[in-house]
Amino acid sequence: MALNPPLNRKLRMGLVGGGPGSFIGPVHGIAAEFDHRCTLTAGVFSSDPERSKKAAPSYGVDESRTYGNYEAMLDAEARLPDDERVDFISIATPNHTHYEIAKAAVEAGFNVVCDKPITLDLAQAESLLKTIENSDVVFALTHNYTGYPMIRQAREMIQAGELGKINAIRCQYIQGWLAGTSEDDGGQLSAWRTDPAKSGAAGTFGDIATHAFQLGRYVTGELPESVSCHLKTFVPGRRLDDYGTAVIRYQDGAIGVLTASQVTHGRENDLELEVDGTLASLKWRQESPNELVVRRAGQPHQIYTRSPGTGTMTPLAEASSRLPAGHPEGFYDAFANLYNAVFDDITLRASGAAFERRDTVYPNVYDGVEGMLFIQQCVASSEQDAAWMPLNYAEARQ
The missing domain is CATH 3.30.360.10 (Dihydrodipicolinate Reductase; domain 2)
Incomplete structure (x- = not known):
């Protein structure tokens, strides 16, 4: 069977977070690649640019795709050809940074997988909801126990x-x-x-x-x-x-x-x-x-x-x-199940097909606002x- 048909290729992931001492960042990286449907291609692994560069080899990410901040990553990746840029951004950072990163990624046209809770407060969540509803991106929230x-x-x-x-x-x-x-x-x-x-x-x-x-x-x-x-x-x-x-x-x-x-x-x-x-x-x-x-x-x-x-x-x-x-089967498997469902919709979007945004197998932005x-x-x-x-x-x- 072809990989992610009709794209017939691995999806490309950009990770924000996951530097030294992180628990959930490496989990995202492992879970996303669990079923070989995705490869971690780019990242900002720390708010400290030097720490980000030092963390990149442990993820197998090339220095040329390792960035000092999320703004630089979104800008550089958006400029790359379609067959090179990342397909989605995963956010594995502290709560107070979720909103700004997710909003910028959605506005740049990238699909997003965000760690929970979705934002710092309800007002931010409602603002992000409007941004997502005005886009065509796939957005998932990692309440991973649903997997x-x-x-x-x-x-x-x-x-x-x-x-x-x-x-x-x-x-x-x-x-x-x-x-x-x-x-x-x-x-x-x-x-x-x-x-x-x-x-x-x-x-x-x-x-x-x-x-x-x-x-x-x-x-x-x-x-x-x-x-x-x-x-x-x-x-x-x-x-x-x-x-x-x-x-x-x-x-x-x-x-x-x-x-x-x-x-x-x-x-x-x-x-x-x-x-x-x-x-x-x-x-x-x-x-x-x-x-x-x-x-x-x-x-x-x-x-x-x-x-x-x-x-x-x-x-x-x-x-x-x-x-x-x-x-x-355990924690990583469940996390990977969530990613697999997200990948199905990212593939549909990339191939120009319609996909469900509210009644999804994975938790979505509406679950995030409710939370x-x-x-x-x-x-x-x-x-x-x-x-x-x-x-x-x-x-x-x-």
């Missing part, structure tokens, strides 16, 4: 009505890496995440609760109505929350409970989703991602496993699997003693 096969299995089972009407959504995202860590320790990853100027109005809720909220939305399709939230900062001197709990009302009557922590000792990356329906309930946990538990009253519990070729998987989940049953509204309303609710705040976008913006 797990068993998450996609859960989504398709719910869409098929197997759980009945959705009653409740419970999601928790529990980490411990910020417990006992202060910003004075000088850690690169912790410093900007707990700085309001770089992270935004929320700390833990902006960093990981957005993943939990979006995962519940992705799997169930339930539309949020309002939220009551309580945020807490346990580490003395920290300027942003490191723990929080939210109760969410959904428009069809379902209720959600979301807890996020980065100060729970001994917890690593424990993202867990449970959904209750009138016919059944399900549970998925990121630390054992190849299993999905489904329970029905009066029946033995069912454990669905990532087992392609057995007839037990839904079509999207099957298509999202690479290895035979029993060979674990920023969620953060804003959670912070506002917490500041007003957990008062209920609208999450319905039209109502919230009145």
